[in-house]
Amino acid sequence: MHLQGIAEKIKCRAFPTTLKGPARIWFSRLMPNSIGTFKELSAQFSSHFIGGHRYKKSxxxxxxxxxxxxxxxxxxxxxxxxxxxxxxxxxxxxxxxxxxxxxxxxxxxxxxxxxxxxxxxxxxxxxxxxxxxxxxxxxxxxxxxxxxxxxxxx
Structure with missing residues (x-):
């Protein structure tokens, strides 16, 4: 979507359709109108789910x-x-x-x-x-x- 130059509003509306399980629950609990841009939505999503990331061991x-x-x-x-x-x-x-x-x-x-x-x-x-x-x-x-x-x- 980013490469095709899709508008921010459309990205924000399309984003939840790609979510499943805990990510979908997280999104449904967001306060209405609490996020203004897709960049902000991406940042909040990443910061919330970064703890689930598996890091390589030393x-x-x-x-x-x-x-x-x-x-x-x-x-x-x-x-x-x-x-x-x-x-x-x-x-x-x-x-x-x-x-x-x-x-x-x-x-x-x-x-x-x-x-x-x-x-x-x-x-x-x-x-x-x-x-x-x-x-x-x-x-x-x-x-x-x-x-x-x-x-x-x-």
Whole structure:
């Protein structure tokens, strides 16, 4: 409407037709004739609803993410990735440090330090290989148990 040069009065009358939910309720509670221009209406609307705006988090919040003792690597990665998506322009080195800082001590963390990973992609690639190896070992350990149960039932 602004680009087409629509008159202020028409903008003010059209504005409420675009509102839903809480915004519509807010508008309906305005005192009649309390707003003189569309610019004033825009300013009041913005100042009222700016509190609902979701701000991007800082990279510092990534340092608080820790892998719990009972948490799988897969679950930790999912949690870390979800949080890192809420960070605006997260630096690769900071992501790496925060991720490794949050890992509990163990073979996987040792392998990351031992192999001197360079990027977060390297870490996630190694994590995938590590998780696949763990899954394969668990499946291998379960096979003999199933065979023993099968023998016992004969």
């Amino acid at each position: 990279t510092a919040c990534l340092m608080s993410i820790k892998q719990r003792e009972d948490e799988t690597l897969r679950s930790y990665i999912a949690c870390f990735n979800k949080e890192s998506l809420s960070i605006d322009e997260a630096d690769n080195k900071i992501l790496m440090v925060a991720f490794m800082n949050g890992l509990r001590k163990g073979k996987f963390l040792f392998s990351l330090y031992k192999n001197d990973v360079k990027t977060m992609s390297d870490i996630l690639y190694r994590a995938t290989k590590y998780m696949n190896a763990e899954d394969a070992l668990l499946a291998y350990e379960e096979k003999p148990r199933k065979r023993e149960r099968h023998k016992e039932s004969r």
